[in-house]
Amino acid sequence: MTDELGIRRALALRAAVEQGLAGEAEPVVGLLDVAGIAESARALHAAFATPGVAVTHTFAVKAASLVPVLGLLAECGLGAEVASPGELALARAAGVPAERTVLDSPAKTVAELREALALGIAVNADNPEELARIDRLRAAAPAGSPAGPVGLRVNPQVGGGSIGAMSTATASSKFGVALRDPGALEWVLDAYARRPWLNRLHTHTGSQGVPLELMVAGVRAAYELAERINAAAGRQQVDALDIGGGLPVNFGSDETAPSFADYADLLRAQIPGLFDGRYGIVTEFGRSLLAKNGTVLARVEYAKSAGGRPIAVTHAGAQVATRTVFVPDSWPIRVLALDAEGAEKRGEPVVQDVAGPCCFAGDLVAKGRALPLLASGDHVALLDTGAYYFSNHFAYNSLPRPAVYGYRVREGGAVAFSQVRAAQSEEELLAESGAGFPALRLEP
Known part of the structure; x- marks a missing residue:
């Protein structure tokens, strides 16, 4: 290839x-390259395909915020991971169905959450305040409203890769609930115990510069936490693990290394229970699909x-x-x-x-x-x-x-x-720069 x-x-x-x-x-x-994108999508599907395991692959919209590209990826069986109202609008315009859409963001507004819950798309709460906000929105929702999956993002604090800005599982990362902070693990267990509808767990260690071993360590921490939550509940409360994306890209040649198969095989070897059929798997790859x-x-x-x-x-x-x-x-x-x-x-x-x-x-x-x-x-x-x-x-x-x-x-x-x-026109650039508004004046 x-x-x-x-x-x-x-x-x-x-x-x-x-x-x-x-x-x-x-x-x-x-x-x-349209054929190349389709080949990348096929490689991703093949790498994770496992009998009895429901796998949903979503594309991180921030990596290519272009509606026709999202439409092509949807045709290739991918959904969309969105992190803003604009990205959600792009995914919807591309025809990505709600059941293949995931909302992640550390700063979701009430309006964003309300829209996502009303559409029935999956939501990953970033922090305790956001989870409490979701509690209130669910309580106020009309009877019969869609009930999409809701999860909690956790930071396993397993460390960073070679690019600090791309590493999201460091001790002080802004993302998710920091599991190793004092009292955090106990809070997470209690949060799930109090919310029988909280049925997903999300983690993401970062992207470029993060080695496969570190990515797997983050997923293992989330898997072990899901096992604890389900054991405490006495049932399969957490039924899907959103393991994020972040597969690094080789920028030195045309070779795809590491590959999706390399990552999936390492996950199978080190976390076999992830593929035994008890958990659905959600991924959120971006750069590695298109670069x-x-x-x-x-x-x-x-x-x-x-x-x-x-x-x-x-x-x-x-x-x-x-x-x-x-x-x-x-x-x-x-x-x-x-x-x-x-x-x-x-x-x-x-x-x-x-x-x-x-x-x-x-x-x-x-x-x-x-x-x-x-x-x-x-x-x-x-x-x-x-x-x-x-x-x-x-x-x-x-x-x-x-x-x-x-x-x-x-x-x-x-x-x-x-x-x-299309290339941005001069008229569009002028409009974006406020050309339709009157000049500011020293005095009103």
Whole structure:
């Protein structure tokens, strides 16, 4: 599949330039491999498939907040994990059913909770105050209202990975009930004892930079807690474990490592009871489903040099590759040098910088990178950018959001594109910036 991924991508990059989707008029675009996304979804389903076990896979909407992408994933059998009213609206617009939707957020308002409960979607409460708020909303709900699953998010405090900002199971993480804090475990057990309808348990150790062993340790803590809750209740009160997502992505090559199968096999080996049929399993993967299936394609506007080092000034910088620009050691990115026709450049590698359009010196997607020398009119492809990179735009310098296209490679190598999102127009940018309102005045 790795070779097929690269072949499809190469065809799509060239076709995007040939068909005018990328060029002077549209100097930066996002491209998504439809077949690759479907392959990722199939790999996820296959990894967790277990006779007698109900598994619900949801997609973390924050990783690609694009309705057509959510619709494709829904067609592939995935639901949606949402963390805001906007993300819930996107999931609903994509046709994701309530029974495959999960609401997670550390700051849910009363209105958000009321809507979620009324729709019958699954809700994971983050803290004691939120659980008390759910108590009141359930008590006030009309008779016969939907009764979707309700769980509690717990922080097993098993430690962090190599990227602190992505680690959610540290001792002082803002997420969930910290299980190792004094009195917390007793409170959790009592909370379930008082609420027979509380029937899920949720945990998530983090994402990029978190090793599989740490992810499994967090799930094991939640599983053992569910066993204690059910033993105390004398019945299967907790009937599903939401184990989150967070599978790290290899940004060094086209290889998918670790794989969904690697993770599921480790869970089976270390927590066999999770797969014995007593518990449903819910997952919330995001980056690992889409990263390898997306590419940012950008035009080189100028080629210059400074201090003896060549610099290619492109149209892809912090506005699309925010994490890479600001934290390059944690979020390195592969860059392909392409010629003016969108084909991969050949020639001796030259150490050079690949810069973006933003007006600050650190706007570099690659620094000191050995690539065939880039020239004005060439292009660069930023690989593994299918998740987050073009769906969570950073509006520095009022740069517009780029267009996004899905692509399918047909027999014979022809490439067909489907628009996922139009480029943000100047009118839309002005409206977003308050152009329809009168100027502020010194005096009313």
